[in-house]
Amino acid sequence: MFNEYLGKFIHLNSTVCIRSHNADLIEQTITNSLINEGFVKISQPPFPSHPGHIAWISTYLSYRMNPYIWVFGLYPSPIDREWTIIKASVPDTFYASRKGNSYPRLSDWAMEIGSDAFLYHVREEKYRILLEAAEYGEIAVSGFIDNFVDNKIMFYNELVIQDFQDKLFLLLNVPEEFQMLEKEIPVNEKQKLNMTYIEKVDRNLFRLLCDCEDFWFSHNLLYDSYAKSKEFNNFGVKLLFFQVGAFELDTDSGEIWKAFDFSDWRQSADYERVNLPLT
Numbered sequence: 001m002f003n004e005y006l007g008k009f010i011h012l013n014s015t016v017c018i019r020s021h022n023a024d025l026i027e028q029t030i031t032n033s034l035i036n037e038g039f040v041k042i043s044q045p046p047f048p049s050h051p052g053h054i055a056w057i058s059t060y061l062s063y064r065m066n067p068y069i070w071v072f073g074l075y076p077s078p079i080d081r082e083w084t085i086i087k088a089s090v091p092d093t094f095y096a097s098r099k100g101n102s103y104p105r106l107s108d109w110a111m112e113i114g115s116d117a118f119l120y121h122v123r124e125e126k127y128r129i130l131l132e133a134a135e136y137g138e139i140a141v142s143g144f145i146d147n148f149v150d151n152k153i154m155f156y157n158e159l160v161i162q163d164f165q166d167k168l169f170l171l172l173n174v175p176e177e178f179q180m181l182e183k184e185i186p187v188n189e190k191q192k193l194n195m196t197y198i199e200k201v202d203r204n205l206f207r208l209l210c211d212c213e214d215f216w217f218s219h220n221l222l223y224d225s226y227a228k229s230k231e232f233n234n235f236g237v238k239l240l241f242f243q244v245g246a247f248e249l250d251t252d253s254g255e256i257w258k259a260f261d262f263s264d265w266r267q268s269a270d271y272e273r274v275n276l277p278l279t
Contacts, residue, residue, distance in 0.1 A: 011124055011199040012219045014091035016106065017209060018117040019135075021076045022240060026084055029112045030072060030240065033105070037098060040243045045069070046254040047226050066090050068249070068259055070219045072240040073232065075207045080175075085210055088186050093118050095131065095156050102157065107133040116172045121204065121245040122198045129155055132171040140171035168201075181205055212237065 020026060031041055071089040088094065094106040101108065109119040112132040119131040128143040142161040145153060153160040161170060161207040168179055181204040212215040218224045225232070225239050232239065241251075249256045 011122065011196055011202070013217055014087075014119065014121040014204050014219065015202075015216060016086040016088070016094055016117060016119045016207075017205075018043055018086060018110065018113065018115050020084055020113055020115040022113075023074050023076050023082050023084055025113055026074055026086070026109075027238065027240060029109050033098070033109065033112070033246075034070075034242050038100065040247065041069070042241050042243050042251045043243050044225065044239065045251040045256050047257070058086070058180050065259070067245045068243065068256055069222065069251075070244050071225050072242075073215060073218075073225075074077060074238040075210070075212065075215055076242070080209055082188055083209055084180075085216065087215065087218055087221050089225075089226060091119075097157075102130065102141065103137070104133070104158075106131060107137060107139050107276075109133075110135055112139050116174075118169070120170060120202070122202050125196050128198055129160070130168065131155075131158075132169060134171055138171060142168075144172055163259045177208055178205075181208075211235070228238055 019028060051199070066089065069089075070093065072086040072093075073085075075085045075087075077083045077085060095104050097104055098108065106117055106119055108128075111119065115136050116135050117133045119129075119133075121129045121131075127145055129145060130142050132140045132142075139154050141156065141158040142159060142164060143155075144162060145155060145160065153162065164170065168181055181201045204211070206216045212231070214228050214231045215222065215235065215237050218228075225241075229239075241253055242279075246256070246259055251260060
C-alpha cells in the first residue's frame with residue numbers, strides 16, 4: 001500500500017489523550033455533540049467486495065470520504081488507567097470549533113467530561129503542535145508550524161506559544177514522566193538511525209500510555225478500521241462511525257461508497273451534497 005510505503009519515510013501522527021478511563025462517558029459526549037451538530041451515528045458501512053477497493057482507500061479514498069464519514073477510536077489505556085486514547089479519521093475535528101463557539105471541540109468535550117485533555121500532532125521534524133485543554137475551559141497551544149498571521153504563528157484561531165520554558169506541557173498538571181518525553185530514549189542503533197527527534201517524543205508518549213502500536217500510530221483511521229479491525233478488536237479499541245454528509249446515501253447497504261467512482265482515482269467528492277460544519 002502506498003500509505004504503508006510512505007509511512008516508512010514520513011512520521012505523521014495525531015493523538016488525543018483525555019484524563020478519564022470512562023470510555024462510555026467519552027463516547028456519549030462525542031456522540032451527543034456531533035448529533036447536536038446534525039451528524040448521524042451509524043454502524044460501520046459494509047465495504048465493497050471488489051479486492052481493489054481496499055488498496056484505493058489506502059491511497060486516495062480516506063481523505064475524500066471525510067465529507068461523508070468520520071471515524072473515532074476510543075482506547076482506555078491499559079498502562080496508565082487515568083487516561084483514554086482517542087483517534088479520529090479527521091484530526092481537524094478536535095482543533096476546529098462548533099458553530100457559534102470560538103473554542104476547539106476538544107476544549108468543549110474536556111469541560112463536558114470534566115477532565116483535562118490534550119492533542120499531540122506531529123509531522124516529520126518541522127511540524128509539532130500540542131493543544132492542551134483544561135477541564136475548566138482554558139486552552140494552550142504550543143509548538144511550531146509555518147502559519148504566520150501578522151508576523152505571529154497561529155494555529156486556527158490560537159496564538160502558538162514557542163517559548164516552552166524547558167517544559168513540554170505549559171497548562172496541564174501532568175505526571176513528571178510526561179514532561180520528560182523529550183529526553184533520549186533507549187533504542188537500538190538501527191532504530192536510532194531511522195528515528196527523527198519528533199518521532200522519539202511521540203514514541204515516548206506511546207510507551208507511557210499504549211500497548212497497541214497499530215492504533216497509536218494510525219494516521220489513516222478510516223482505512224485502518226477495515227484493514228486492522230481484528231487487531232483493534234483484540235486490544236479492545238471501540239470504533240464510532242458518523243455520517244456527516246450526503247445523508248441520502250444509505251450506509252447499511254454500503255451505498256455510501258457510491259459517492260465515488262472507484263474506477264477513476266481522480267474522482268473527487270461531490271461537495272455540493274455535503275454538510276460540513278467545520279469552521
